[in-house]
Structure formats: C-alpha cells, structure tokens
Amino acid sequence: MKYDLIIKGGNVVFSDQVKKVDIGVRNGKIAAMAESITDPADGEIHAGGQYVLPGMVDAHVHMNEPGRTEWEGFVTGTQALAAGGTTCYIDMPLNVLPATVDRASFRLKREAAKGKNYIDYAFYGGLVPGNLDQLEELVEEGAVAFKCFMATCGSDLPGDFKNVDDHTLYEGMKKLAELGQVLAIHAENAVITDRLGEEMEKQGRTSAEDYTASRPVFTEVDAVKRALYFAKETGCMLHFVHISSAEAVEEIVKARNGGQDVTIESCPHYFTITAAQFAAIGPAAKCSPPLRNEEEQKKLWKKLIEGKIDIVASDHSPCPTDLKQNPANNMFEAWGGISGCQNSVDLLFDEAVLKRGVPPARFARMIAANPAKRFNIPNKGTIAIAKDADFILIDSGQSYIVQKDDLFYKHKHSPYIGRKINCRITKTIVRGNLVYDVNRGFIGEPIGQFITHKKTPHMAN
Template identity: 50%
Template sequence: MSYDIIIKNGLVILNNGEVETDIAVKDGKIAAIGKELGEAKETIDAKGLVVSPGMVDAHMHITDPGGSYRDDWEGYLTGTKACAKGGVTSFMEMPLNQVPATVDAESLQIKYEAGKNKLSVDVASFGGLVPFNLNGGIQELDEGGVAAYKCFMATCGDRSIEGDFMNADDYALYEGMKQIAKTGKVLAIHAENSAITDKLGEIAYKNGETTLKAYVESRPVFTEVEPIRRAIFFAKETGCRIHICHVACPEGVEEVTKARNEGVDVTCETCTHYLYFDTSELDAIGPVVKCSPPIRDKENQNGMWEKVLSGEIAFITSDHSPCTPDLKDKENAFEAWGGIAGVQNNVDVLFDEGVQKRGMSLKMFADIIATNPAERFNLDTKGSISVGKDADFVLIKPNAPYTLKAENLEYKNKLSPYIGREIGAQIARTILRGETIYSQEEGVADSRIGQFILK
C-alpha cells in the first residue's frame, strides 16, 4: 500500500508505552504502525526525536470576536499559530473573553463565523453556563455542537459590556447542572469563593497593598477548597458530570480524588504555570504572571507535582488567557488583568519539567497532554497514536535547551512569563491530520487547515 506520509525512526508514544517504530498516514488518519510499512509520497525522519500525540489543550481563551471592546486581544489567527508552534494540535476554547460570550445558538454561530479561514489547529468549544441562559440557552448550545460547558463560581465578566460572561450564583449552578446532566456532557468549573476573595482583595487594596505576594494572600487555599466541595455536592444532587479547572493546591485535588473514589463523575486539571513558578518569584517577574487561582508557594508546588505523578490530576492545560499590554502594565498588581499567555510553551516546558527533570514516563506525559483530555471531552478522533485516529503529532527534540525570546512568540501581544527562561526541550515539528503545520526549518505554515469540532 502507498501512504501519504511515513514518519520513520522516532521514539513513538503509543497507548501501552514508547517504542522505536514507524507511523504511516493516509487521508489524514493513522493507517499503520510498525516497521517496513512500504512506500509514501513523503518520508519524515524522526531519528532522535520523541513522537507524541499532539497536545489537546483543554483550557484556552481566544478573544474573537472582540466586539469592539477586545479587538486587540488574542484572536484565532495568532492564537492557533502559537498552538501550532507549541505542539498543540487541538484545544477546547472557553466561552468567555470574546464578545458576545458563547451562551446560546446565536453567539455560538457568531464565534464559528469569526474563526473561518483563521484556524491553524482544530478547535472544540465550551458553551457557557450563566444566570441568563437557563431558559433554553443550554439546550441550544448542546444542539450547536459544544463539547462541554463552563461556569465560574468566582467573579468574572465586565457588567458594562453587553453580552459579556457572568459568574453563576448557587441557584444558577444548581439549575444549570440539572440541565447539563440531561445532555450527558461535562461541566467545567472555575472554583473560587467569590464573596471571600473579592472582599479580601478589596481590603488589601484599601490597605495599600500592591504586590503579587499580597494578591496571592488575598486568595488563600481554603477559598479554592470550599467551592470545589460545594460543586461536588451539587453534582451529587443533580447527577451532572463535572471537571474542576486549573486546581492550584493539593488540598483541592484531594477533594476531587475523595469524591471520585465515592463514585462521583469528577476530574480535575492543573496548569503548566502552577508547576513551574512559585510565589517567591512573582513580583520580580511582574503582573504578566498574575492569574487566578494564584500561583502559590514552593511547598504547594511540590505537592502539586506529587499529585500529577500519582495520577490524581487528569490533565494539564495552559489556561492561555492573554490581554493587551496596557492591562498588564500596572504598578499595582491588584489592578492588573489576571491571565497568563502560555499555550506556546505547554509541551516543551512540561516535557522538560516532567519527563527530563522528574522522571515522568512518556506514557504519562502523553496521557496528561492528550489522551485524557480527549477522552474526558469525547474528542474521539484525537488524543492518541493508534490506527484510525487523526494523524496529529508533535515531534519533540529532547535535551535541547534554548532561551525563549519575545520574538519567538506567535501571540498577537508578545507577553509571556516564560520569556528569558531556558527550556530544556524543543518542538521540532507539529503535524495536524497528516499535514505539517509547523517545523523548525519552515516556521508556522500558512495553510490554516484547522476545523471546528462539533459534538
């Protein structure tokens, strides 16, 4: 048989572990795995490289359309090019930051239109759960093809912007969970206690606090743990499948593990930045590293790594949430936008920090960046290197340190807390459905073959 592509001589991460083998691709799908596969129109020599499933980043924000309010934030064009360069072949897009927020059929269609001819990678969508879409919006989103839902227990959105996102109060959370349970899809939750964190932040600001250290102190660990418990309790009452986003403390992970052991359908993620930075270095870096939940201390970080390596955290995401430079350029950390631009450095940083520095197995690496999120959100053609799946790969050059520079970034605004950091691995090539969308030699391709994934 003649194939379109054969990737030869790489160390390939399969479902049962890594093996040096070849992969054949036909019509965008993985057609065969093994040696002596035959002829192909193109042969890619992956000798010395690790061939992993392309990353499925289950938590990413694109602000397209910006609704004239956020037109200069990250759009599909730059955001998906950054994905390609970073080894991310598909992602789950959050329903907020774009205007209008994705909360019903009309806003979902507006989002799809905004992405036409701009996608370098594949995109699945979250629909929002907000207090104002409980009379049909949940069902419209399900029919429109969202892969899952997202809500905030923390304060979010700008009430001066019509159509912006809004956090769910307890009633909206309860009623929304009942409705989402009927769809069978997962509700992803930003779990922070808004009443307490808002008030603590207000008090710190009035007392003249300006530092990121003080900002972290205004969002203590228990303000994550309490809403995680509450969300789990509501899930038990409603039968809704849930996922806790960007858990930043081991205590939060423990609540999820306990509930799962009791039979609750709940998973959680953490983010690359919680495993890389710690509180002691935040003020030296500046507000570009501000996010919520906040980046906690070194002891907390060590505890999070223990949870990752024990398998209690289902997957790792970027929570890529960039803004314009003026919203980060603040003397007072409490006034700065909370969100980190990180999608381009998910794979290389995690490979370095997890596999190379901490001995994470390659199978676990592939599971936490690709297989587990694809399975959780039913992206059934994604997430693993096996026959019949989409031919989505990232080729990683191990033990190849480089220093990230701003000009390396594909983001619309060249902001990242990783700038100036030495990263010990490199993305050599990214392949989406059999087509190279990034290589070190050629850069990001102009083909824009990405598609919206409808469920």
C-alpha cells in the same frame, strides 16, 4: 500500499509505552505502524532520536475572537498553539464579546473562526445567570462541554460573561445532567476573595504577595467542595479547571472514589512558577487562582507524580500588553491571565519527564488522551490505527531560551521569557499535514476544522 506520509525512526509515545516504530499516514489518518515501513510515500519525516507524541488537545484556551480580537485572535493564537505542540483546542466561552451563551453567539463565533485556525478546534458553551433555557440549543449547535465561574468575573460591557450564583449553579447542573454534558468549573469562593481583595486595597496592600494572599488555598477548596456537593445531588459530570492546590486535588479524588464523575485539570504555570517568582516577574505571571508558594507547589507536583491529575491545559488567557502594565504598583488592577500556550508542552515535558521521571506515556495521556476522552473528541489524543494523524516531534537533545521575538502571540508577553527549556518541539502535524517546522515556520494556509459532538466528527470550514 502508498502513503501520503511516513514518519520514520521515532520514539513513538503510546498511552502505555514508548516504542520505536514507523508510522504510515493516508487521508489524514494513521494507516499503519510497523518496525519498518518500506512502502512508497509522497513525503517522509525522519524522526530518529526524537519523541513522537500525539498532539496536545488543549482543553482550556481563550481566543477572544470575536469582540476582543485585539487581545488575541484565531490566526495568532493557533500559530502559537501549533508552534507549542497543540493540534486541537477547546475555546472557552468568555473573553469573547458577546460571550458564547446562546445559539446566536455560538454561531457568531463559529463564523468568525472559519479559515483562520492552523489546528482543529471545538467550543465550550457558557453557564451564566439567565441562560438555563439556552443550554440545550448550545448542545444542538455543537458545544462539547460547558463552563462556569464560581469566582467573580466579567465587566460592565454588554454581553460579557458573568459568574454564577449558587441557584444558577444548582439548576444549571440539573439541566446539564439531563443533557449528558460535562460542566467545567472555575472554583474559588467569590465572596471571600472579593472581600479580602477590597480590604487589602483599602489598606494600600497591592503587591504581588498581597494579591496572592487575597486568594488563599482554602477559597479554592471551599468552592470545590460546594460544587462537588451540588453535583452529587444533581448527577452532573464535572471538570475542575486550573486546580492549584494539593488539598483541592484530594477532595476531588475522594469524590471520584465515592462514585462521582469528575476530572481534574491543572496548568504548567502552577508547576513551574512560584509565588515568589511571580513577585519578581510581575503582572505577566498574574492569574487566578494565583501561583502558590514553593511548599504548595511541591505538594502539587506530588499529586501529578502520583497520577492524580488527569489533564494538563494551558489556560492561555492573553490580553494587550498595556493591561499587563502596573504603573500604580497595584497588582489587583493588572489583567489576570497568562499567555503561555506556546510553551505548555515543551516546558512541562522538560520539568515532568526529563527532570522528574514522569513516564512519557503518562505525560501523553495528560496532554492528549485524557482531554480527548473527557470531552468526547474520539479521533484525537492517541497514536493508534484509524485515529487522526496528529503528531508532535520533541527533541530532548535541544535546549533553548524563550525569547520575546520567538513568540507568536498577538502581544508578546509571557512569564517564561528568559527561561531555558531543555527540549524543543521541532514539528507539528495535523491530520497528516505538517503545519509547523521549527526551522521553516508555518507551512501553508490554516487548515483547522471545527469539531463537534454531532455525528460527523469533523465539520469543514
């Protein structure tokens, strides 16, 4: 048999073990795996000494196109994702204009994405006040899941995303349960966080420490518990995004043990940057929920090591650099979102696998197998026969320092600039196509395909 590509000699990371095998690829799929493949191939990649992992399925990305393409767009955003080891991502319904909350806006985004993605992609639909009657049409268009905010979000601009009230949340959960859809939730108590922030600004307390104090752990836990209760009443499947506290993890695990269908996501920044470091880095590290103190971070690491966190995602939320400036020294006014997707995999592989001994197989499940399973993307997430040939190669013998000029974001700011990472992604392969090489850069034109729940797993551009 002749293959399109053979990856030889790598330490292949499966969902349950690491094994040195060769991988043969034909027609974009994994066609063979063996200790040694000697058949001819159009191309070979020698991965000796490197880990070969399934490409990351990043379940939490904000591309901002259309409407805010000057913040980030599909071309630059997916270049950063590809260089960072992601082979498939799910784009959030907010920060685009108009927000992706009905058939027309979904089609507008899909049209804008054509021919611009270096990796495969899927879209969330949004749950916002007033769009309960549009949820089913979003499923028909191909949304793989839905997203809502319990925290205050959005702007006064027409078509911008809005947070839910409790009635919308409850009724939306009922509808999504009927439709068999997962609801992803940003869980923070909006009333308390808003009022604490207002009071601090009135008092002239506008530092990074004050911003963090305005969004304490209990506001996340309270929102999590309320959402879980609504979901128990309605039967809705939940996915909690960017969980930042061990207490919230435990509440979700308790609900899951009680029979609820719910998963937990966290992000690399909650494990790698503390609140004290946020104060030193500045607005590039501002996000919500905020970064926690060192003690809380250690508790969160414990939950990850115990296997209680299902999914790691980037929550890549970029913006123009001027929105990250802080001339009035008021952290409440700076844009809250971290540009980080280019370092999701290597940074966490360094911190979790190399430094803390998390098994590579568990790491692969968190970044790839679990999100693919949760969001019904069956061809992705694992290295197995007939799956998409999506791989990343990680060299644990290389280290480097993150430099501004090495970032592919449209706006080159990141809280990781200047940080040493003790491994490096050397290649990213999407459906058997080498799209990124650390020495050669990007290979060819964008090849990303749209993924939907519909019968055809991939829909060509």
